[in-house]
Amino acid sequence: MVDDSLYILEKMRDLNLSVSTQAYNSILYNFRETDEMWDVYKAIESKNEHTYSTVVDGLCRQQKLEDAVSFLRDSEWKDTGPSVVSFNSIMSAYCKLGFVDTAKSFLCTVLKCGLVPSVHSHNILINGLCLAGSIGEALELAGDMSKHGVEPDTVTYNILAKGFHLLGMIKWVWEVIQQMLDKGLTPDVITYTILLCGHCQLGNIDKGLRLLKDMLSRGFELNSVIPCSVMLSGLCKTGRIEEAFSLFYRMKANGVRPDIVAYSIVIHGLCRLGELDLAIWLYDEMCSKRILPNSRTHGAMLLGLCRKGMLLEARALLNSLISTGCTLDIILYNIVIDGYAKSGCIEEALELFRGVIESGITPNVATFNSLIHGYCKTQNIAEARKVLDVIKLYKLVPSVVSYTTLMNAYANCGDTEKVDELRREMKANGISPTNFTYSVIIKGLCIGRKLEKYNQVLRDMASEGVTPDQITYNTVIQHLCRAKDLFRAFELFEEMKSRNLEPTPATYDILINGLCFYGYLKDAERFLCSLRERDVSLSKFAYTTVIKAHCVKGDPEMAVKLFLQVLDRGFDVSVRDYSAVINRLCRRELAKEAKFFFCLMLSRGVSPDLDICRVMIKSSDVLGWTIKAGLLP
DNA sequence: ATAGGGTTAG
Known part of the structure; x- marks a missing residue:
């Protein structure tokens, strides 16, 4: 209520009451990010150290760094002398602009003025060095603190821990925190949050959950919306959306009010997994709490619409955001351009891209990468290739994604020469x-x-330090299966496990499909059983592959047994799954069994399509029976 | 002075 404070100030003057410097400083502080700061400043009769440092801070926040420096050098502080606080503001501002060296030079100036740099001064510089990636120098400066007569505090260690986190050196994060404990310092909620980020980044979601529980039990609940958000993000990124949802509700129950970030994380997680209805529900809930959606929230919704193939709706939402008049982030356009590209609508993608250029928004590499993908998807590799040069025309640099997308198109045609050519160009x-x-x-x-x-x-x-992952193995295993070399495929499968690479559901899909395709149905069956006994997570495809093979081999009993297990496991069974089975049974003239599956489908509320009805009618007397069941053919 | 969310490739 700063304007009201000005009114009171005026009243005090009218009544000839004297206004203390402290009162003026308080008002000055609230106007420090605006030009009105100077009006307040001029009105102050007796200025003190706080007055000057507030002005310096204000100038820094208004990005008027040179003014701040000259104010500090030339102005009226001569009666009090400059304070360390003013220098801290200036150093912080230079760090934020990326001029860490300039910031550092002010540390000498502080000493020359006969002042003692505080813990704050050091922390500001250490933070600047960490953000610039100079962790070594940051550590050195932290080590020199005691020489300068100050000691590192919890904040110092938090900054260093974050510095290592940014470099992906999570082990060193623990090391820094250990040192902090050895010094007898108490970790605060920020320390814990950095630890939590480390767990999440390494994929140790369960460790993260335990840590969060521990934190809440230590009574950090008042300001713990940020750590909760970190956890929500970790859960969403690993597809554990249900747990994210339950954490979200436990937060609320414990009085931690979700803010715009927490809402956006969960909405994005839901959209990413195609749970658009839930996302919309949460979006509405958020709005009803007067939390206004921002660019990130809108991005999540656009993504959700695109993933569902609702491109018209996505485009309508984008257009309505454009019509509100504010310039949109390139990322929002990228989401829709990519949505078009992924659906093979390259023309629409290009049209939107032209719109981006016309409105003067700068595209980034991701924009072009989506266009490359769109061209490849529509079998136009030549045009895709040309985009690489267009990227350079826009003074951008093609990324590893640009090259990989193109290489993928050539790889799919088996054109290893073009792949090699791109590989060389990339290098x-x-x-x-x-x-x-x-x-x-x-x-x-x-x-x-x-x-x-x-x-x-x-x-x-190996020479580049890239370790094969599950998908590298899956690729080769799939190829060996196709080449009927199941022995080597399983050898690689064993090698993969011996390297501590947890096979993915796709690994099992590939192996089971290979076994079935070449007639090793018994082995496929045994393999599937052993996996189920060990509670290995399998895809629906692993089951349906074996089921289809049973149908082809004329063993409908086994097919039924397995199919019921699929339903039991709660997989989303579609009309396509039923028709795959029914088609094969009909082809073997197993009409009775086909009819069983048809009935099963109807009883589970899955509507037959035209194709499946044709097949059924052709193979049996199902027409009369269908009409009796009250269905219109 | 220190902690959280978005787009692209297998």
Whole structure:
């Protein structure tokens, strides 16, 4: 209520009451980010140290750094002398602009003025160094603190821990925190939050959950919406949306009010997994609590619509955001452009892209990468390739994603020469391939029947410090299965496990499909059973592959047994799954069994489509029976 | 002075 404070100030003057410097400073502080600061400043009769440091801070916040420095140098502080606080503001501002060296030089100025840099001064510089990636210098400065007569505090250690976290050196995060404990300092809620971030980044979600529980029991509940958000984000990123949802409600029950960030995280998580209805429900709840959606929230909703294939709706939402008049983030456009590209609507993607350019918004690499993807998806590799040059025209640099997307298109045609060409171009531009890239390269070798080069690629990976992951293995295992080399496929499967790579549901899909395809149905069955006994998570595909094989082999009893297990496991069974089974049974003239599945489908509330009805009618007397069941053919 | 959320490739 700063304007009301001005009114009171005026009244006090009218009544000839004297206004204390402290009162003026308080008003000055509230106007420090605006030009009105000077009006307040001029009105102050006796200024003190706080007055000056507030002005310096205000100028820094208004990005008027040079004014701040000259004010400090030339102005009226001569009666009091400059304070360390003013220098801290200036150092902080230089750090935020990325000029850490300039910030550091002010530390000498502080000393020259005969002042003692405080713990704050050091922390500001240490933070600046960490954000600039100079963790070594940051540690050095922290080590020198005692020489300067101050001691590192909890904040110092938190900053260093965050610095290591930013570099992905999570082990050192623990190390820093251990040192902090050794010094007898008490970790605060921020320390815990950084630890929690580390757990989440390493994928140790369960450890994170335990830590969060521990935190809440230590009584951090008053300001713990941030740690809860970190946890929500970790859960959402690993697809554990139900747990995220329950944490969200436990937060509320414990009096931790979710804010815009917490809401956006969960809405995004739901949208990413295609739970659009729940996302909309949460969005409405958020709005009803007067929390206004921002660009991130809108991005999540756009993503949700695109993932559901509701491109018209996504576009309508984007248009309505545009019509509100504020310039939109390129990311919001990227989401819709990518939605078009993924659905093979390259024309629409291009049209929106032109709209972006016309409204003067700068595209980024992701924008172009989506266009590359769109061209590849519509089998237009030549145009996709040209986008690489367009990226350069926009003074942007093609990323590893640009190259990998293109390489993938060539790999799918088995064109290993073009893949190699891009690989060389990429290297020449100083871009390192990732695991992603290598899996594409290996896929190219598989499809192009050049597997003799596989070992060379593995050596390249090793020399670049890229370790094969599950998908690298899946790619080769799939190729071996296709080439009927099931023995080597299973050898690689064992190798994968011996390297502590947990096979994915897709790994099992590939192996089971391979076994079934080449007639090893008994082995597939046994394999599936052993996996189920060990409670390995399997996809619906693993089951339906074996079920389909049973239908083909004429063993409907086993098919029924397994199919009921699929329903039992709560998989989302569609009309396509039923028709896959029914088609095969009909082809073997097992009309009775086909009818059983047809009835099962109806009883589960799944509507038959035209194709499945045709098949049923052709193979049996189902027409009369359908009409009797009250269904219209 | 220190902690949280968005887009792209297998």
